[in-house]
Amino acid sequence: MEIIESIDTLTVQDPGGEDFCSSDLEWFKLRNAERCEDVALIPYDRVDAFIIGECSRVEFPTRFHVERGRKRARGSLKQHTADEYLDYKLYWCSFGPENYGEGGTILPSRRYRLNTRNRAARPQSMRGCTCHFIVKRLYARPSLALLIYSERRHVNKSGIICHGPLDGDAIGPGAKRVPYMCSGIQQQTMSMMYLGIPEENVLEKHIEGIHRYCDPNAKVDGIASQYVHKVGMIIKRSSHELDLDDEASIRLWVERNKKSVFFHRDASVADPLILGIQTEWQLQQMIRFGHRNIIALHSTFGIKRFKYPLCTVVVFDSRNHALPVAWVISRSVAKQDVTTWMKALLDRVHLTDPGWTAGSFIIDDAALEVEPIRQNEMESFSCPILFSLWRIRRSWLKHIVEKCSNIEVQREMFKRLGEIVYCVWNGRDVSAAVEEFLLDFADQASFMEYFKDSWVPKIEMWLMAMKNLPLASQETSAAVEAYHIKLETKLSDDDAAASHLGSLQRVDWLVHKLITELHSGYWLDRYADETDSFRDVKDEYIRSTSWHRALQIPDSCVLPDSDLSVRVTSQKEDDGGGPAKSHVVWNPGSEFSHCTCESSSTKGNLCEHVLKVGMVSDEDLPMSFRSLKAILIDAWRKMKPADGSMDLDVANAMTWRVLDRVRMFGDLYRHGDVSRVVDGMVPKWIGKKAR
Ligand SMILES: [Zn+2]
Ligand SMILES: [Zn+2]
Structure with a gap:
């Protein structure tokens, strides 16, 4: 390998093809006072192609993740060397850097390992791989990236190949015939097991996933079946109790799951x-x-x-x-x-x-x-x-429905609590409103006890937060x-x-x-949605918020019921053939509406009916909008520049800029399609999103 003293003499390499890997490049040894490193220079916009290529080498299929990164603003350096970075990323093979396998610093707990002679129970990732490289976007030439390969071999600290088909020791005696299993399939199998899905179904999906990487054959399927069964056994036998003492147990867990802990302070x-x-x-x-x-x-x-x-x-x-x-x-x-x-x-x-x-x-x-x-x-x-x-609304409604038996009283109380909150905007005296509420519902002893204990002492604090912060x-x-x-x-x-x-x-x-x-x-949930698989999981996930369910209710299903209420009918008959259901929303259009459906009237949830009524009602502004309006007017009063000065022009220009951005967001929300919004914009350079 040729030795160079400066990267100024390096030629830029751009191997053709969709992606390329390290063996498609010619490497040079860059020597300076401190060290000697393998380097190559490529166009910055080909970095992704290099990483994809490097992940898919036949001998070492893997993923590279960003282990560390640093950034520097353009123009922030007065002096710089040719290899100074604008953007620095350290990529590490995802089978490292930690070693959770045998011989690693962190041993799998003996109590939960299977008593088998082969090593199939060894974790499938984190084998202490030391393979890593650095990508530097050059400060002096931002269109170029300097690749620095620090360790090109996929070996552990002892210098032994630690994963991939060349690692005979990887996952038991049949390792060489076991196809590489991407972490996605492992995660899928584990997730399904943890969710209690029957083993046959998990296996079916597992094999389906593996067949995307290799041709179906009986041997592969047999090994896959063993793998799934073993994961199942490990999960069944695993327990949260790593030690009888809770604190010791947590310390052990932290020790074994360093990658999943971002902060830990032991109790003292x-x-x-x-x-x-x-x-x-x-x-x-x-x-x-x-x-x-x-x-x-x-x-x-x-x-x-x-x-x-x-x-x-x-x-x-x-x-x-x-x-x-x-x-x-x-x-x-x-x-x-x-x-x-x-x-x-x-x-x-x-x-x-x-x-x-x-x-x-x-x-x-x-x-x-x-x-x-x-x-x-x-x-x-x-x-x-x-x-x-959401928290205050839910706590109040939940305790009302639990502690008061009369539904009419429930409705009225919830409405009155809403009025206390509205004091924030209509200028009414909070303590007077609270006092009145306590008197009017004095017979609801159980609720009043809770309310006086938990809310009266701090209600001012909560209302102040609502007043000072946008909702x-x-x-x-x-x-x-x-x-x-x-x-x-x-x-x-x-x-x-x-x-x-x-x-x-x-x-x-x-x-x-x-x-x-x-x-x-x-x-x-996310996997099902993104890959459009597991239809049932996906459907349930999409329907999991009441806002989404409210969007599915046609406007025609919302009908006036009385002066104080609105009726929301469900679109179609129940699956069981029962009649179409209808629910009555009292005090409609407010956050403090009361609905007769089960979710709202027994659990205090913000249900889809209340939200739907809010969406179609054009009389009452949602509270968040009221809050925004109050804050804007307040800001305007406080910051109004002296009439006739140039400050007014500056304020004017800034306001329009903000309004423009808000309008653009609104467009995006309504169309749900970024291309239509972009079409309406002045063309400008759009940077490729950094990896
Ligand atoms: Zn590796
Ligand atoms: Zn409801």
């Missing part, structure tokens, strides 16, 4: 436990759907039932459904603690994508420290904060509530048994539930 006398969980898949989803988009915090789940409550960071996916991308188990709401885990989460995202930013953050708890989100510092999310009413839309509220409902169902499936065994008080039980059932559920 001075500090309570904080455990931040995010799997590799969740990280990818957060980067994909959260960038310049809305993120929401679903907080304090299980505050009464669990030892430590759960807080979830969710993003909104391509269907605007809430998708959990990080879980934080912690009792602490101290500013310092919230800041610490939020920073750790953001750091993790930035390690993979340095340019990632959040568009806005929606919170649902008025007591939450907003400083860590709002701080105008580089290391915080530093984005606008919105407030969602999130009903669609967002419905999506976050759908996540809440799913969480509740998954975590209370075996509630009785769990509480009997004291599991609810164990953190390891909660972690196990999240990482197995809940994670698998969401993974399969």
Whole structure:
């Protein structure tokens, strides 16, 4: 290999074909004071082609993931060398860098390994592969990328080939005949197993997946069947209890799942436990759907039932459904603690994508420290904060329907609670409204006890949050509530048994539930939607938010019922042949509507009927819109520039720019098709989205 001193003399290589790999390139040794590295220069827009090619080499089929990344702004350096980067990405073979297999630093627990003599139970990924390379987009010549190959062999620390067909030791004696199984199929098989789908069906899908990579033959199918059976056994025998002591158990779990933990602070006398969980898949989803988009915090789940409550960071996916991308188990709401885990989460995202930013953050708890989100510092999310009413609305309605037996009283109480909230905008005195409410419904002792305990002391704080922060839309509220409902169902499936065994008080039980059932559920939902497979799963997933169900109700199904109510009939007869159902929505057009359907009247959910009535009613503005209007008028009053000055022109220009962007968003939303919006725009250069 030729040795060079500077990359200025390197020629740019661009092998033809759709994609290419390292053996299609001529490599040079670049020597400088510190080290000597293998380098090659290619056009920057061919980087993707190189990575795809490098992933599909016959001897080492794999994926490369971004292990670390750095970015630098153009023009930020006064002086620079020829190989200085504008954008730096370290790609690592996805069979590394950690080693979870035998001989690795992290041994699979003996208690849960199968007692077989072959090594089929060895995990299918994370074998400590050291293969990695660097892609530098050059600062001086941004159209070029410098490839630096640090370790080209797919070997572990001991220098032994650790995966692929050449690794005889990979997955047991039949390894050479076992086709490469992509992580997608493994994840699919695991997810289906965790969701309790029968083994025959899992196997059928598993083999279907494998046949995409190799020709069907009896041997391959036989090995696949063994594999699925073994995964099933491992899952059946695995338990959340890695140790009798919960804290020790969690420490073990953290030790074994380093890639899925973004923050961990052990419980001590001075500090309570904080455990931040995010799997590799969740990280990818957060980067994909959260960038310049809305993120929401679903907080304090299980505050009464669990030892430590759960807080979830969710993003909104391509269907605007809430998708959990990080879980934080912690009792602490101290500013310092919230800041610490939020920073750790953001750091993790930035390690993979340095340019990632959040568009806005929606919170649902008025007591939450907003400083860590709002701080105008580089290391915080530093984005606008919105407030969602879903939690307060749901808690109130749920307790009303549980504690008051008379349906007319329920309706009236809920409406009156809504009026207390409306004090935020109509200027009425809050304490007078609360006082009146307490007096008028004094006979509802059970509800009043709850209301006085839980809400009266902090109602001002909640209303202040609603006044000061813009309110999130009903669609967002419905999506976050759908996540809440799913969480509740998954975590209370075996509630009785769990509480009997004291599991609810164990953190390891909660972690196990999240990482197995809940994670698998969401993974399969997204997979089914994106690959258009598993029709039933996909349909159920699409219908899982009340907003989506409301969109399916034709306008003609909404009919006036009385002065104070609207009737919503279901379109078709029940599958069982029963008559078409109809539900009555009281106090229509308000967030504080009361519906007679089961979901609303027994659980306090924001149902599709209430949402549908809100969509067709043109008299009442949704609360989020009212809030936006109030905030805009307030901002205008405070910031109005002195009449006649040039400031007015600047303010005018800025306002139009904002309005233009809002209009564009509206168009996009209505058409649901980006090409129609783009057609109406002035043509301009659109950068290819960075990998
Ligand atoms: Zn490798
Ligand atoms: Zn309803």
